[in-house]
Amino acid sequence: MGTERMDNDTGSGDEDAPPPSHLDNASVADVSVEVATVDHMLQKVRRKYHHTRHCRKRRSPKKRFEELWLGLWTYPYLVVVVVTAVVFAVVVTVWALLWVFTFRRESNNGVYFAGMIRVANEEFIPEYRHADSTEFLSLARKIELVLSNVYKGSSVAKLYKQAVISDLSNNNLGGVLVHFWMVFEVPQLKSPAVCEECVGAILRDSVLTSLQNRTSVGYLLDLPVDIESILIYAAQRSDYTSTSSGSECVDKPYAPLPGTSVPLELDPPRGGVSCHVKLTSAPGSVVRLTISSFLIQPSDCVGDALTVYDSLLPMRARTLHRVCDPVTGPLYLVSTSNVMLLSFRLAPGTKSFRGHFQAVAEEACVSHVETQEGAGYTGHIYSPFHPSLLPPKCICTWLFGTPSPSLGVSLKFHNYVLRPKDLKPCTHGWWKVNHLIFCGSYVGYSTVFRISHPSPEVEFRCSSRQAQMPFQAAYGSYNLSQREHTGGAWGAC
Template sequence: MGTEREDNQQASAVDDGAAQQDAASIADVSVEVATVDHTLQKLYRKYRKTRRKPKGLKRLWAHLLNVPHLALIIAAVVFVVVVIVWSLLWVFIFRRESNSGAYFAGMFRLANVEFIPEYRQAESHEFVYMANKIQHVVSNVYKMSSVARLYKQTVISDLSNSDSGILVHFWMVFVVPRLKSPAVCEECVGVIFRDSVHTSLRNRTSVGYLLGLPVDIDSILINAVQRSDYTSNTAGSQCVDKMYANLPGVKVPLNIFSSWGGVSCHVKLTAVPGSLIRLTVNLFLIEPSDCVNDALTVYDALLPMRGRILHRLCEPVSGSISLVSTSNVMLLSFRMTKGNKTFRGNFEAIAAEICMSQIETQSGSGISAQIYSPFYPSLLPPQCSCTWRFETSNSALGVALQFQNYVLKPKGMKACDHGWWKVNEVIFCGSYVGHSTVFRIYDRSPEVEFRCSSRHAALPFQASCSSYNISQPCAENHFLCSTGLCVEKKRRCDGLDDCQDESDEVFCSRPTMKCGGNRPPHPLFVCNGETDCTDGRDEINCTQETTCSAIRYQCRSGSCILKKNAKCDGVHDCEDRSDEMDCACGLPPTVKKDGPERIVGGVNSVEGEWPWQASLHFSGNMYCGASVLSSDWLISAAHCFSKERLSDPRYWTAHLGMLTQGSAKHVAEIQRIVVHEYYNAYTFDYDIALLQLKKPWPTSLGPLVQPVCLPPTSHTVTDSHRCWVTGWGYRSEEDKVLPSVLQKAEVSILSQSDCKKRYGPVSPRMLCAGVPSGERDACRGDSGGPLSCQSSDRGRWFLIGIVSWGAGCGRPNLPGVYTRVNKFTSWIYNHIS
């Protein structure tokens, strides 16, 4: 208050002085004679003296509007805006980028370092000491590299016994902005480590010394992993366990129940040094989803490294299967969603198998011995070998190996994916097939060496060993097949594939139709649905029971009848009437067929004409075709899903009931993809796959969506059958634009002899269809789509073929090659039933 009062007194004194000055000025004006200029100057001085100075905010505003002050204000405002913008960029962009991590899992071997039991315990003083030492060395490698600023840390996860050394399992973490992510690619990170070891190699060995640590350069493996792999395997995650098999041959139980559902579980298995691990799966109850939701991944390491995947189980297992590791460690990675999920099995330590034997074959045609793949009946590990030495009784006899589901062929330019074989210095490759084969060796004392060559666990094999006459492999009245089998000569050209590769049925002159005499007509003409004899004798007694074969229809009771195309023909042929069951298929609605617009190779379809036709879209783009088999199953070609990313069902959708692309009546997500286990990506053999929909298509969509009929094994296609190939693929080989409307083209089925004349290596699971001019054919984009055949004008449509491969599109005398569906009927029903 005192201060306020003093200010008021000072203000009063100032006002009094101003009043005196005003009075003096008036007096001066009254006595002076003034000029105009003088008067103006007086008025200006008077105005300047009597004007009141601004106070408070007005005074401050006037001060700030001064030009030098205004420049400073603008600069300050710009500075503040820049700081705010930079802070926001840092928080929302740059900081987020800098906090993105790149994670890697790796392993290498320390040579000539003694492994002690304490290394198995991560809490032990010995493990901590060794782990810190290794971490220091690895960190120095990357802190002195080109990615030093991005490197964060190395974590030693496990130490295990290896050949005369220690196998180190470790994690590496980098903090990487996305713009610099190529600098820490998987290959780059691995090269940095290998180069550091390479510069220290001594004495021309593979061991280099890094700060005293002898690192085997050949053992270095580094894989990029997901952050979830890193976090779920570190301490504190929901399910990480370690189990140890300390006694060889003693089975350690492994049981995981649904109480563990909804989490990712990792079980690390270790066995006594120098041994291997055999894992046996007795029961695995999960929901099949192509390993998207439920899965068991077995690693040949203690970390989830892509390059060490031993096997993956994506479907339920009810029978016993077993796997063998290549060392004394194994990692089980379970991913199970909530529900009634169960795993039951065991593991045990087994001795490394020395697979070598001497076999003496007996004279004669009888089986002398059996040979088995290493660790049989377990799956083959990625690294294994076996050697067999055979001896026959005399020089005229060779060795015959009859395999159940395996075939040996001379090695070409490509690597052997399913077994490397050396027979008397000649190299062969093995592959899996669905039939028996015989491999003959023209030597009385051959040495056969086998090596595993698959990157993952492979199917086992076995073979029967016998001797044979080199000069006459088959008996006098038998025919030698290309598969090595011997069949009776009278069975050649009888319509049955006795050789399993059709070598007894190709290049046969078309049999003549003999309707007179006592001999029955040729089996190809008997009960095929067409009257070939004028008296109709070839089509009588077709429902009588007979011996079963591939060209005779088998009823559900197990009995067989002569009639080939008995399924769903409107007549009850089987006593149990099973031939007319499950026949809600292959009858499209009556549609109005307008005059079609001609397109190169075909014509436009009309809506509802092919209700089983589906379009498969990958990542939103049309990629392949398919056919509807049931309310939740489609069928397509295996090569549509051959690459790793293409095998993930989450990227696929099926468009059903569609005439024009984009107008589907139903779009369904794919739950899983089942590719045939024998599919060969080089030859396109077994080119077939099944797709299960996440949700069945509604029955209300009928008749625009309905299944096509599956042909039985005995189903035959005659000249009277009408066959059409359909799809949204390109209309010519040079075409660049896909048609929007579903195309159809009528084609004819060629004989297998004509098919082999055009292409040569055509398997019995393939067929050719087209026209001589080549003007009607399937093309790119039609793969997996149907080749449908109708027996009569109002008969049902059967899926005879699946678009597979061919030489170009629409070339003369080069028909399209299709997967022959009736060879896979049993395989299909085993999965969809």
């Protein structure tokens, strides 16, 4: 019955529908295929997953880093890196240009001055000779503050940078001599506003307004300063740095007593050296330097040179002498006060310096000279501190006397000549014979100078800023009736 009912139901369906047995077979086949396909895909995914996991476990940190690095250099990351590098390069370049054309230009616009003042009413103590002593530093700070206040309240206040105390010394006037540097930052367009005369005038005017009656001492704030001691000289940056942090060696020997000889030796390394030796002697004396030997290569002062200054700072305006050739025999130099600076600049090579210095009493050069009748030349007169080179400032006077009013004085110079002064200044010695003025100059032959007076007064003054060659002259008498002039001679009444 049940079979029949099923048959009847089936028979009443669509004629085009497939038979039931055929439909069941197709569905089972499709399901089998799909199940097989799914199983196959699952197995492939499972194998791939296990393979990937196995590979990840076996990769080393180095491998991972390499993969990460390669990933960074994909296109987006590469653009970021390149842009960052370009921006960094631009920033560095702009900063370098600013430093070269702005900051460096400002540092190159520094204007330097070397100066000296005498602080009165201040007792000099030995500790002041040492720049690292507590006493030196205390006084130096006080003076630096005073100088800064003076210039910060002046017309160049915006240009003033600093004052640096270099040395403290003493002389026979008492008090303390202060050697200092002053630095200004001056744009090129305003460079005429800071000149040697301007800077010196500011300091002098500050003292001038407070001068005490009948004295040369005034006040910079509360600091008593001798206005006549104020010296201001223009300097170069190399002068300033050579005696500070740029200097390879600085020595400060001292000669305590006149006649005491202090040895000087310098054996620099073969690599060359820049060295400064600051000589000081007792108050009331001058420094006499003796160069026994100086082994260098002749270079016209380009490579090797010794510059001697009449100060404790390398002031070009106070240059005594320059040595640019080897010295094998003694060479003598004398300062105008109790200080002297030796500045060595030696190129690489074997170099050496030998010498000594001593304190020489500062005495008046006045001599009474008596001639003899008919005996020819009987003695000699010498330039001050002979055989030393002539210092920039010196005075010497000879008072001659003859045994008869009919005799005059004859001077025979070895390599020197006197001529009447004209409109030009005397550059190699200024002479006053009685009331007539003559100029001296060096020549390569002997000359005779006759003075037609039995008791003339002859005064000589050094007239060069730098040391000059010494001179000497033989003296004698001659008969005033003899009017001939020989060897370039001149007469004086």
